[in-house]
Amino acid sequence: MTEEGPPRLGLTAEGWTRLLAPLAIGLAVLGLWEGITRWKGIPPYVLPGPVLIAETLVRDWAPLSASLLVTLKITALALLVAAALGLMLAVLFAQSRVVELSLFPYAVILQVTPIVAIAPLIIIWVDDITLSLLICAWIVAFFPILSNTTVGLNSTDHNLLDLFRLYRASRWQVLWRLRLPTAMPFFLAGLRISGGLALIGAIVAEFVAGTGGNASGLAYRILEAGFQLQIPRMFAALVLVSATGIAIFLMLSLISHLLLRRWHESALGRGERR
Amino acid sequence: MQAGEPSLVTLSGVAKRYLTGTLALRDVSLAIGAGEFLALLGPSGCGKSTLLRMIAGLTVPSQGRIAWPGGPPGARDIGFVFQEPTLMPWATALANVALPLELAGIPRREAEARAAEMLARVELKSFERAYPRALSGGMRMRVSIARALVTKPRLLLMDEPFAALDEITRFRLNNDLLDLWQAARFTVVFVTHSVFESVYLARRIAVMAARPGRITADLAIEEPYPRGEVFRTSAAYAAHCREVSLALEAAMAARAA
Numbered sequence: 001m002t003e004e005g006p007p008r009l010g011l012t013a014e015g016w017t018r019l020l021a022p023l024a025i026g027l028a029v030l031g032l033w034e035g036i037t038r039w040k041g042i043p044p045y046v047l048p049g050p051v052l053i054a055e056t057l058v059r060d061w062a063p064l065s066a067s068l069l070v071t072l073k074i075t076a077l078a079l080l081v082a083a084a085l086g087l088m089l090a091v092l093f094a095q096s097r098v099v100e101l102s103l104f105p106y107a108v109i110l111q112v113t114p115i116v117a118i119a120p121l122i123i124i125w126v127d128d129i130t131l132s133l134l135i136c137a138w139i140v141a142f143f144p145i146l147s148n149t150t151v152g153l154n155s156t157d158h159n160l161l162d163l164f165r166l167y168r169a170s171r172w173q174v175l176w177r178l179r180l181p182t183a184m185p186f187f188l189a190g191l192r193i194s195g196g197l198a199l200i201g202a203i204v205a206e207f208v209a210g211t212g213g214n215a216s217g218l219a220y221r222i223l224e225a226g227f228q229l230q231i232p233r234m235f236a237a238l239v240l241v242s243a244t245g246i247a248i249f250l251m252l253s254l255i256s257h258l259l260l261r262r263w264h265e266s267a268l269g270r271g272e273r274r
Numbered sequence: 275m276q277a278g279e280p281s282l283v284t285l286s287g288v289a290k291r292y293l294t295g296t297l298a299l300r301d302v303s304l305a306i307g308a309g310e311f312l313a314l315l316g317p318s319g320c321g322k323s324t325l326l327r328m329i330a331g332l333t334v335p336s337q338g339r340i341a342w343p344g345g346p347p348g349a350r351d352i353g354f355v356f357q358e359p360t361l362m363p364w365a366t367a368l369a370n371v372a373l374p375l376e377l378a379g380i381p382r383r384e385a386e387a388r389a390a391e392m393l394a395r396v397e398l399k400s401f402e403r404a405y406p407r408a409l410s411g412g413m414r415m416r417v418s419i420a421r422a423l424v425t426k427p428r429l430l431l432m433d434e435p436f437a438a439l440d441e442i443t444r445f446r447l448n449n450d451l452l453d454l455w456q457a458a459r460f461t462v463v464f465v466t467h468s469v470f471e472s473v474y475l476a477r478r479i480a481v482m483a484a485r486p487g488r489i490t491a492d493l494a495i496e497e498p499y500p501r502g503e504v505f506r507t508s509a510a511y512a513a514h515c516r517e518v519s520l521a522l523e524a525a526m527a528a529r530a531a
Contacts, residue, residue, distance in 0.1 A: 159360040162332050167377045167425075168349040177373070181364045263363045263405050 048232040057236040064221060064233075068240050071202055071217035074130065075248070078137030079198040083191055085138075086145030090187075094153035094179060095171070104150075111143035115201055119208040133205045133217075140201030145190040152186025153179045185264050188256040195248040203241060218244075281343055282308040282429060282461050283329060288338035290324055290487075298324045300486040302338070308428070311455060311462045313476035315469065315518065317526060321487025322465045326431050329463060330354055347429065350378055353422030353460075355432040359414035361406040361421075367393060368402040371421045378425070392420040396450065412443035416450070423454065430455075432464045436471070448474055449502065456499055469522060473514045474506060481518065483525035490528060491521040 011019065030050045036042070037049035044052055057064065089107075093100035119136050126132035156179055164174050206219030216224075218237050225234035260267035283306050290299040299321040306312055306329075314322040327333040328340060330352055353374075361370045368389050375385035393402055396416040406414055415435060422430055436444040452475065455462055466472050472479050473495055481491040495514050497505060505511055 157360065159356045159358065160362065162327075163354060163356075163360060164377070165332060166330055166352060166354050167374050169377045173377055177377075178362070181362065184364070263407060265407075 045229050045231045048235055052232050053235045053239060056232040057239060060233055060236060064218075064237060064240060067216055067218045067221045067237070068244065071199070071206065071219070071241075072244065074133050074137055074202040074205075074217065075199045075244070078134050078141050078202060079191075079195055079248075081134070081138050082142035082145055082194055082198065083187075086142050086190070086194075087149055087187060089146055090149035090153055090183070091175065091180075093150050094175070100150070107143060107146055110139055115140050115204050116208065119205050123205075123209050129209060133202060133209060136205030136208075137198050137201035140204075141194040141198035144193040144197065145187065148186045148190030148193075149183050152183030155186070156182045185256075185260055185266060188252075188259065189266075192249065192252045192256060195252045196245050199241070199245050199248060280308050281305040282310075284341045284343065285325075285329070286338055286341070288325075288328065288335045288340065290321065290328065290333065291336045297486040299335075300488050302487070302489055304480060304489060306429075306461060306463060308344075308461055309459045311475060311477045312464065313472035313479045314463065314465045314482060315472045315479050315522065316467065316482030316487070317484050317522075318467060319487075320482040320484035322482055323433050324487070325482075326433050326463060326465050329429070330431050350374065350425035351428045353425065353427040353430045355415075355418050355422045355430070355435045357434045357437055359406065359411075359418040361414060361417055363406050366403050366405055367398060367409065367417045370406070370417055371424050374421060374425045389420070389424055392424045393417070395423075395454065396420045411439055412447060415439065415447060419447075419451070419454070423458070423460075426458070427460055429461045429463070432462065434465050434467065437467070444471070445506075451475065452500060469515055469518050473511060473518055474501060479518055481521045481525050483528050490525040493518060493521060 034049040034051055037044075037047055048056075089103070093104065115136055118139070122135050123129070123132045126135060160178055161174070164178055169177070202217065203219045206217040207223065210220065210223060218241050221237040222234050222241075225231065225237060257267050285302055285304045285306075288299060288302045289297070291297050302325060314325060316322050324333060328335050331347070361367075362373070365373070368386055371392055372382070372385040372389035375388060376382060380388075390399075390402060393399060396419055398413060398416055398420070401409065401413065406417070409417065418435070422432075436447050439447065448471065451462075464472070464475060477495055479491075479493045479495060480489050481493065482488065483490045497510060497514070
């Protein structure tokens with residue numbers, strides 16, 4: 001441990017700084033924002049103050065939370081499919097160089113084509129709107145997992161590989177006991193990037209689809225509020241989108257930390273580092 | 275190899291040329307006796323690691339042949355210790371040592387029991403559940419040695435295993451290795467670039483020259499085991515070191531010529 005004095009309430013001095021410093025900045029900015037809107041008398045349809053946004057969030061919680069659930073479902077499903085397919089494809093690439101060389105360029109093409117440009121096509125081709133949103137979110141989310149995991153599977157210590165060869169390990173044993181554990185930190189890093197991207201993909205697709213009715217996500221709430229000039233509600237939906245993104249990131253970081261804390265450098269506390 | 279002793283592995287006319295065209299080894303012939311402690315001593319680039327990898331079957335010779343008079347080695351007959359401990363960072367010391375057994379299909383419970391026994395032999399009994407990053411360099415090397423010996427191999431191949439360790443740790447591990455060898459009598463081929471280490475450990479030293487790699491001298495160190503600190507400071511030890519140093523110097527000069 002570094003010399004930081006005794007931990008208080010389960011957090012070290014640095015832990016408290018890490019928690020409180022960004023919080024103080026956030027509160028200061030919100031205060032300034034509220035102050036300016038009141039002092040300058042800016043009308044709420046141009047820029048609503050944080051207090052009004054919070055009130056709107058509470059008042060319109062029923063429709064907003066229903067939309068949040070829709071967006072969350074698509075995001076989570078897209079991330080899940082991206083993780084599963086990305087991992088499987090990466091394993092396939094690691095097994096056969098020919099497969100990797102022939103398929104990887106197409107994965108790159110999928111990644112660099114702007115989702116806004118392909119979303120309308122997908123929405124036309126796929127009848128089921130939820131499925132088309134899911135496909136859009138998946139396209140955005142899957143590449144970081146694929147490329148990170150591929151790098152991870154190829155980063156195996158060559159001496160360990162020799163050791164496995166010496167003991168005549170099967171291909172399956174090399175994959176399961178050596179390549180996959182080596183790739184784990186890379187996969188998890190990819191997953192953390194993809195979590196945010198899945199949400200962005202879902203929101204963008206919703207914007208393009210512009211679905212109304214019951215099955216509409218947060219993006220539709222933003223569009224709708226914009227049309228109706230209910231700007232505070234638009235901001236409330238935006239706050240929910242950001243909060244969701246932060247929550248996804250924190251959750252994936254926690255999962256990554258729990259899985260790697262025993263052995264990987266990235267998950268070690270500063271004081272623990274040798 | 276002493277006369278009459280059965281040979282475990284015999285190399286005859288072995289050469290290795292890399293794809294780049296470099297001749298790493300030229301015409302190496304060597305008979306390694308069962309139960310022998312052989313040191314391969316030479317400057318860096320003399321192909322001693324390549325020779326070791328060929329005996330392990332990890333590299334194929336370009337010429338010559340490697341014969342096993344007692345039958346070809348099985349998957350558990352050879353242990354290998356690299357210069358780095360080469361442990362799996364995600365696995366505990368126990369799981370690392372159990373690996374060769376588990377790869378051979380031995381049930382986890384039995385594999386771990388035997389791994390625990392082996393860890394106790396290298397004095398790491400209380401570190402079974404420790405991850406490699408929590409261990410010191412010397413301890414990691416002990417885990418690596420335990421892993422190499424857990425299958426009870428006929429042949430232990432070591433590639434400069436203690437080169438990265440401090441001298442105090444190295445001396446201790448030298449003694450521990452000799453104890454393990456004395457107890458189990460497996461064959462050891464030990465690659466090193468240290469004259470002092472090779473004389474202390476080995477019963478026979480093959481001195482190698484570089485570019486192309488070849489064996490230039492084959493010296494016996496006929497001193498009784500166990501060898502301890504008394505041997506390390508004896509006149510006999512100093513005399514052997516001088517003899518081996520001269521042989522090494524001659525090998526280096528032969529290269530320059």
